[in-house]
Amino acid sequence: MSSQSKVIELDIIEAQYTQFLGKRYLFLLVLALITIALAGTAVTLGVIKLSIGQVYEAILHNFLPDQFQATEEAQRVVWNIRLPRILFGILAGMGLGIAGAVMQVVLKNPLASPYTLGISSAAGFGAAVAILLGQGFFGSYLIAGNAFVFALLSSMIIVAIARHKGATPEIMVLSGIAIMYFFSACTTLLEYFADSDAVKGVVFWMVGSLSKASWNELYVLCFVLAVCIPILVWKSWDFNVMSSGDETAKSLGIDVDRTRNLSMIISSLIVASIVAFTGTIGFIGLVAPHIARMVVGGDNKFVLPGSALLGGLLLAGADVVAQHIMPPVILPIGVMTAFMGIPLFFYLIMRRRKGYW
């Protein structure tokens, strides 16, 4: 009797788990569909009045020029102006979301994000060096290359501090803030003695904007994400184990230090390749993983793609609003992500049970 009830209990648990699993897959699916719908709608919006038919004809004209006709203006607007910006918003948001999620889990710190750990400002300093002094690594990708090297440097400092015995979450975040201030100070010092024309470039770069989005940048970012995201998702089981403690993870045969270093390097690469084109966009990297975790729970197999999709949706959605709220003025992206994401974040914090983290 008792063994029978155990079996029934297990069945129920299994059924519940399957249902929960189903819900999580559903969540990812819904996010992906909303993102596609957002992109599909955003491409029809703009100052130039193009009908939905014209827009999609312009898109399809590129692939099937004989079947679909499009004016040169519609082609230019859709292919050169609208599509790159929407896609760049989605990809950049995805990258920031997943990088934030990975940083939070490998450092076991809910306050970790590219911005709060000072990685964005380090990347910013690297780019400022490139812009102001024309010095740096990786030749033609000078700005992006420099951003990467400095992002990597700061993430290595963070990892070193994290490995130090007794490094509590508070110390980590304080160190991150210290790094952020340090690199901001370095950038200010550089700016102070640099040519104002170049400084203007740095200032834009520090503010964050999708104005520079074009296909070339999109290809680079697409390549980086196509390589990095699968690696991180593949590592999600290791992250799950690591979240129960380094010792446990080690006893299960995971090379904790190697995994942590590798994932921080990959996250830094993602952040640097985004920050190098858009400037520092805060918030997404911190908030998207939290929202994802609140909805799908702690399993990183879902948290990572969920954070990526949410980040993409938030950033692209915010940019659509920023562009269309008072045309032709395009509001700064950072303002919109904060205005739209923070109420959602507060709502979820108030609604959720304690200790989701």
Place this chain on the structure above:
Amino acid sequence: MRYLVILASCILAALSANAYDFTLSVFGNANMDDIIDNNDIAYVQGIIDSSNGATDLADANCDGHIDENDVNQIESIISGKAVELTLIDNEGVTVTLNAPVDSVATLFLGALRPVIHLKAIDKIIGVGSNTLARPDNVVELHAHPELRGLPGIGTTSDPSKETIVSLKPDAIFGTLHTDKETSKAVSQSTGIPFVYANPSKEVFREENGAFETWRLLSLILGKDEQKRSEELIDYCDEKINEIVEVVSEVPDEDKTRVYIACTSKSGITSTANVYEPIEIAGGKNVAEGMAGSDSWGHVDVSKEQIIDWDPEIILITCYSKENWITVDEVLSDPALQTVSAVKNKQVYNTKGWYAGWDPATGLCECLYMAKLFYPEKFEDLDVEAECNEVLEEFYGVSGLYDWMLENCGDYCTWK
């Protein structure tokens, strides 16, 4: 022989009058001087004959060869014919565009200004949204209120590419307020060339100053504008020379020591190591030679440093009746009471920078400062009348300086 000497001296005089301290950065300016003219044709022919060395700007049509086609191209540029013009703009970006253009959109007030100066206002079909949002006390918009009726094309940091495409201007004129990656993205996605069209140095005769900007833009805008740019250059030269002739008699050690307070960032202690109107008016900028924090020469100093410099005149840049610091605040500053300018109540407003530097009001400042620095030498100078005339020359509206006195700042008057 006598005629030869006269001819030679005429040529020399013409050369000296035209020899400015800049190279007009347009492909076709083969002899690398400050203008495109028949001398460039002769120079290119010299290169073809191997009697002259090739220069950076000699390949007028940028096809990689210096040949007869370049001579034809330079002839077309000079005559204002339709031509594919390649130039290096005020921010050092090489741009190729079909000149002359019929329409332009300007992204910032600083790029709109030279177009107004060149009397090409009819060609402006869109302006930056930031320009439209400016207050009423802006000279350019007061003189040409019709500009406020033009469509906005977005902000300098994120221009609305779609609006630009919908307006179809032949060129977009911007300033350093739009960074180079953004301007590149704008011109790539709209297919419309972006030209940095604002003097990046607040000077008249030097590299990237007002004179070069006018000449550069006039080549883009057309024959009438080319003529107009020469008129403006001659006009400024004449006014500046009138002042310089008088103040050049003053020995260096007797020059009026001047301190210019110039941004609201740090109040009275923020100055500039260079402000050309001060030099032209024969003043000695006390901050000259200090390491500036940017190309505009901004320097932050201490009040102690101001006391040590002991300027005879303190100028405060001011373009609005509600300025960031008033003359009275400086006069009553307890820390500055030992400074000559404060003791003798020689603290004045001057226009200074506003959305970049305006050579029109800059020229007025030269006259204004000359009279402030050397009242006895310029006793007969009627600053108000002269400045009204200057602004009318640039903006085509009479009484603009009187309007500025009422609306822009508490400038000294001698009425």
